[in-house]
Amino acid sequence: MKERGHQVEQMSKIYSEAERVIFWLGPGTVETDMLMESLRVLQHESIHHHFGDWSLQDDRWKNLWACMETTFESFHKKFRTLQREGLRQLLARPWFRRVWILQEVALAKAGIIVCGRKNVSARLFGLIPLFLEIKPDPHSQSVLDIMPSPWRKTSWWSKSPNLRTLLSSFGDSEATEPRDLVYALRGMSSDAAEKDGIIPDYDKSEENLVREVVQFVEHCELEGLPLETRPRSVRNLIKCLRALDLGRCMALAKRSSPHEIEMFLEKSKVRVNQEIFTTAVACDNTGEVVEILLRYRQREFILDDTILLPAAKNEIGAKGVFEVLFRYARGQITISDKALIAVAGNELCGDGIFEVILRYQGDRITIPEGVLAAAVENKQCGDRIIKVLARYREDKINLLANVSANALITAMENKQRGIIIFEALIRCLGDYIKISDEVLIKAAENEQYGDEIFIFLFHYQGYQIRISEGVLTAAAGNERRGDRIFEFLLRYLKDKTLNILLSQRPDLANFSKEIAITAAKNKGCGDRIINTLLSHRPDLAIFSENGVS
Template identity: 30%
Template sequence: MVPIERQASEGRPTVESAFSTSPIVSTAHQTSESPAQAGADGSVRPLDESRDRASDGLGNDEASLVEANKAMPSSKLRENGSIRPTEPRNASEDINSPATRKQTHKYVQSLKKKKQDQLCLALSTPQTLRNDADNNPENKYRYSPLPGPGSIRLLRLMAHTDENAPIECLLFDYPLQELGEGTHLYEALSYVWGDSNNLRSSSIDKHDLLITINLYTALSYLRDRFIDRIIWVDAICINQGDMEEKGMQVQYMSEIYSKASRVIVWLGEAENDSDLALEEIRLAADEMSEPLVNEPTKQAILTLLQRSWFKRIWVREQTFNSELIEMYHTREASMRHDKVFALLGMSSDDPIAADLLPDYKTPWKILLERLVRFLLGGQVSVKTWADTEMAVIKSKGCILGQVSSKGEDRQQMVITSKNVSGHMGPGREWTLLTSAKSIQVGDLVCFLQGSLKPTVIRPCKDHFSVIMITVTPPGTENGSVGQPEQPIASFSRDFLLVWDWERFQGNLQDQEYEYETLIRSRVAKHPDREVGGHSDKMTRLWNVALILEDAVEYEKAEERFRETVEGYERGFGKEDLRTLTGMEKLALIYKKMKQWKKAEKRFKQVIQTRKRVQGEDHPDRTSSMANLASMYRDQGHLEEAEKWEAMADILRREGGDAQIMEEEVVKIARSCDKEVMKLLLDRKGDEVQITEGVVTAAAGNKSRGGEMMKLLLDRKGDEVQITESVITAAAGNKSSGGEIMKLLLDRKGTEVQITEEAVIQIVILFDQGIMKLLLDRKGDEVQITEGVVTAAAGNKSRGGQIMKLLLDRKGDEVQITEGVITVAAGNESRGGEIIKLLLDWKGDEVQITEGVIIAAAGNVWRGGEIMQLLLDRKGDEVQITEGVITAAAGNISMGGEIIKLLLDRKGDEVQITEGVITAAAENKSRGGEIMKLLLDRKGDEVQITEGVIIAAAGNISMGGEIIKLLLDRKGDEVQITEGVVTVVAGYGFWGGEIMKLLLDRKGDEVQITEGVITVAAGNEWSGEEIMKLLLDRKGDEVQITEGVVTAAAGNKSRGGEIIKLLLDRKGDEVQITEGVIIAAAGNVWRGGEIMKLLLDRKGDEVQITKGVVTAAAGNKSSGEKVMKLLLDQKGNEVQITVSGDE
């Protein structure tokens, strides 16, 4: 808080919030006890009962001393216009002390000497005061008119040395506006009026004026002993009985408070640690102090803020009118009009144009209606009532966004806004003034037609509650937002808003609160007329659902749409157009919610019902069909989508001018089911031409080809021409080609021409059933060519069955060529079965060439079975070449079995070449098994070359096992060259293990070159392990070059560990060049860690060039961390480049 002295020196009004253990007046005016007691709400209540009892005993007995003592103020010390606190005392403890009895007796004697009318004035009840004033009308204070516009009255509070003396004042006119800007030498009092029935008489210009006890108490504590005080007090300085004057004076409120030398806030009397609360609030406002907010302090502050003053309409800030109204419309005011006029007087908006100048003669319902139109524009429809602070607003509008999150301590929130396509886009943070109704997540931001600012609303069951009548979005504080751009601002929605000033604490139940319930509870006269009937209720639900849909609140929208549909069904029946419209909207909501089954069911129900009610080709029905097609397309069900799109398009065609193009019929025949084609033929039969393209498309229809072809044959049989392209399409249709082929043979057998291409397709795609049908119907025309037999030999699912059928029915035509046997030998599923059939039926024609044996040796799943069959049936013809053994050595599944079979049956012919050993070394699944078999059976022939070792070292699965085997069995022949070591240095998961094996068994031969170290440094799997091994075992040979360090710095997985290892073990040799730093800066995963290590250990050598900064800036994962390190430790060297210029 700003000290009062400094505020005065700055020449601006100050506000004193007064508190201590005494009644609250100001920081400079504190008292101990009061002749009145504070109520629970902070208002002041006189001790009528105590004083009545005291007055009853003025004449005698000591009981009167007790009662008088209770009534008598105990604080008498006032010096220099201030009130000093005294320790509160407990009357029950000291009431019988000699000093107390003496003081009380003296006080009672003084009371006896006062005039009876003074005693009555001091101790009378409010009713007595009111009666006294009524009985003495001649002495009642009467206001004189103010001299003119711009003038106000000020109150001179007369000083008095007796704190219990009646309040005496003088009123005088003051030309506020004539005396210019700046601070004026009067004070303004802010207080709570208190109970208007609890009054006390004050003296104004020697005449009586009744004021509330709360104001009387405040003036008592403000009155100085020696110096008069000039104060502006609204209850006295404004003629409250003159509504015209009151309306004029309210307009000056802002100016009166702003020009006052000081604003004094009267909060009431002290209680419940209220002084502690004020002190903590002061500390919180003082940046130099640290407040101590514990639980008792929090409670004290909360209690203080619950006092009546904080509920007053006059507690305000000067800001825009709409925000003022929103902040304070729930505050207390003596008249409803003050909730508007008080704030308009303090706002920067111009109320003249809206006809809102203070006029207390204006009926409340008209005033509230004018206010709404003033805030929202003249295009809204407004309904208000005389007996309630509520307005019902109807307007066209649109949704701008939704509150998606909210800050903890302020009206700070993220608004998820709708973009130009109508979808909800990214969130934008808004900070708004505090409002009477707390904004919640899920509240909506809308724009009403004609309004210049958005409105925050909350959905209820069938209407919306206004949370903030207008808000100012970020960036528009100096003016209106203006109407939003298209297409958002189509203003297509009907909003029903309730701005309720009395029911202001929104809660979760609001969403179930119905408009009808609200109106019946608040509107006394003719609520039925306002609510309407069943149809009106359904319309309200419907409109709210549409708006919620716009806000992407699909679940809430679905609930209301569903209730609307149920209501229409009850009221009008299931086939009423309103019911159907609701059902379709419900289906669209399910579509948006991706509840596909529910959406599909509703759409089809609507389509069927519309057909009965509106007709097959009614626009509403075709629109529903298009919506269903859209749903299928969203799901990726393109065939269904195209079907419904085609049907809708057919039904939209009218008259003879709507020609049917061949392309359209082809599309339907290829993609749709018979329902679409039937619809087309029913409606446009004579115009539909069944061309070759149409029939070919139907023959190729994968899912519905059979039914489509049958429909064409049934309805347009004479026009259906069976050409070669049709048969080829049917033969190539794996899904329904068999059905189509049977249909064509049955219905158009004589026209069916069987080509070689068609037979090959049938053999490849279908089982023996279709081929048998073809042979039965067109046997003489079916030519069994080499291509047909080769296709059958390669059929992996039914090749054996088809080959048997061909041999049975066309055996003489089946020619067994090398190509056929080679394809069969390579058939991984049916190869053994087919080879056996061919050997059984055409054994003499089967020629076993090298190509056939190689195909069998490489057959992953059937190689062993086929090789065994060939050796058994054609052993003499089986030639074991290097190619055969190499293929077997590389067979990842059956290589071991085949190699053993060949060694067992053709051992002398098996030649073990370098190629064979290399193939075995590379075999990732059976390499170890095959290599052992070769070493066991052909060990003398196994030659271990560099290529073999390199191949084994590169085998990511079995490399270690194979190298160990070779070292064990052929150790002397194993040559460890640089190439071998380099491959091992780059080996994946098992690289360290293999390198250790080489060092253990061939350490002297292992040469550590720069290339080896560079590869190890870049190894993202086992680089750290290999580098450590090399440093441990070959440390003297390890040379750390720039290339090595650069490779380590760029290692995305183990770079940090390797760089640390190099610095620890070879620190002096590690040179930090620009290339190294660039590599580290660009390292996606470990860049920050490596850069920190280099800066910590080699900081002086680290040079930050443009290339380094560019690499860090382009690093999407760890670039930010790298850049922060560079700026923190090398900030002076960092050059930031913008658009190519430094």
């Protein structure tokens, strides 16, 4: 056992001093042969280009691959399909899961990948998933990241990961001996291979090794960990460390601490889950935390409604969050009707969010009616939201041509900014709005600013407005604003509308009586309404000695 431990301790030195390491992936198939041949051609073509400063995402790679694909497809119509299947087969090979290959890959100065009778340099292998649009699982991607290539020096591997990070990244590797998971990764780490680190010792039990690793990476005794996660095996230790990392990352996301979360992600290879990202978009005050998570872990998230809805409800930093989301992943985002309605309900920055959404996707989305309904109920910035939507109406958005009466009525019911929202609807969407009798009756009943609504409506659409019996009766019952509404209507219209209306009623006495009775019951300003009405048409009402007859 001591000899075995000594040999394990020397393996990292052997691989790091080798000029070139051969990676044997197993026998070939038709599909893997085609993939390997594609890589060989890419390798040959790349010699003619100075690609040392090209990043993995550089468009020049895609252009080079596109030219090659045209040639490939001339030989076989399903060449791309076979290439994709070949890559899937290779990534599923046991080689990618074995813990002991990790030192070979990570410490090699250069490598040759061999599969069947085909072989290629390892330096360009990491490009293939990008070209074929296949997303490797996190473990396989981590193996690709540490392969000898021009980009290894810019990947997470260049940060000299410690044992804790490696256990989190490669803890799912296969090993017949559980202790090998620690000892193999120990040889690659920046800390555990030192003299005061962990020494490979197969005489030590797995439980004692776990205790030693906890002391080394967590700087505490095993008993210092939460009881429910306290591990007794190496596999459980890895689960425990990941749970601790997730808990710490979640706490930082809730605190919206950009500097701390960046330091944490630089040191840790924790796989940030959807729940953490959801928390971040909901709590981020500026968008900085979300930007850091995308920069370090973009491939680990799905940008669907589970992300967009909490982001839309973030009343402090939503505008910054959406700006970052579109900047990093514009093509991956589809804004649902539900998300747009949630944005319209954001009382502090709904208008700012819409500015961002329309700037990036204004030509791709249609604004549903529910957005206007949410905007008119928005007590803080509903009017600004309507103005933003209308600004994009003609050139970028197919805004609904029919603004329902419900939207106008709901706006009038908004006690904080109702009149402002109502005016915004008329100013911005006046060409599409028909003022119905129902809307006018609700305006006449509005005790907060009914007269202001009528003044505004007649200013913008006076020639279209028709005053009905129901409107006058509703105004007669308005205890706070009824007299002002009557005074305005009769003065502005110079009795024309009233005369026309009354000419259609042969029973003038009954009609005047209805208004007079309603006004008489009006405890707020009924007397002033009657006086206003009589001053314009003294012949309308019939009074008895005791009042209205």
